Amino acid sequence: MAIAFRRLRGCASALLLCTSPAWAGADDFRFEMVSTEHRVGPGVTIELLLTNLRTGEHVPDAIIYATRMDMAPDGMATMTTPVTAMPAEAPGRYRFATDITMAGGWRFSVAAKIQGEPETVTAELELRAAP
Template identity: 70%
Template sequence: MSLPFLRMRGALAALALSATTAVAGADDFRFDLVSTDHRVGSGAVVELRLTDLRTGAAVEGAVIYATRMDMAPDGMATMTSPVTAMPTEEPGIYRFATDLTMAGGWRFSVAAKVQGEPETVSAEIELRAEP
């Protein structure tokens, strides 16, 4: 192979590699449960942290557009509770109020759009409500 061909092939490989690493995907972000103490009752607060896994930085300004709280972990997916977004002052923290009407396992499903990213970031997080 000629030297110019090898140089061009190397340049194309570098370009392809940089193009694939420059665009993030939904798997590059993660929601984690911040609050772990959840009591049965109305107005329970659920706090989630959204992190960019590539940098470890908190992600601010995500648009949360779908939430659902249900008791799927205890086999009662039709047992749902309304979820209301709450204000927060901490970067990357998203707060929600809900009614945990029964003790047991609850699943919180959330979907968000992160600015500049084409894919939806979603999570299903399990938590436990105690009496």
């Protein structure tokens, strides 16, 4: 009887493993900046694409919960500027407004949760600002 129970338990475990959804990891998604060249000035629009690398499709409706714009590429990580989310114009595209106060290298950091995915997707993207 104990052997039959072990077999039944083993079969049930195998069945659960086979029917569990295959979760993607944060590495299965990528943020990309639409343009890495911007001008110094107020109200600069930063646009990102979020892509599911397994399917190649853009990911709509991600919850963006952390953003930061700083000058870390030029060794000035404490030089920051506020970032404001803007309405999306297309699924999988995320827009932000920021004031780029000086020419040079800027880093845009972002963190997002994607519905149904257990891990947070993060990115640190660099751009150049010209006068």
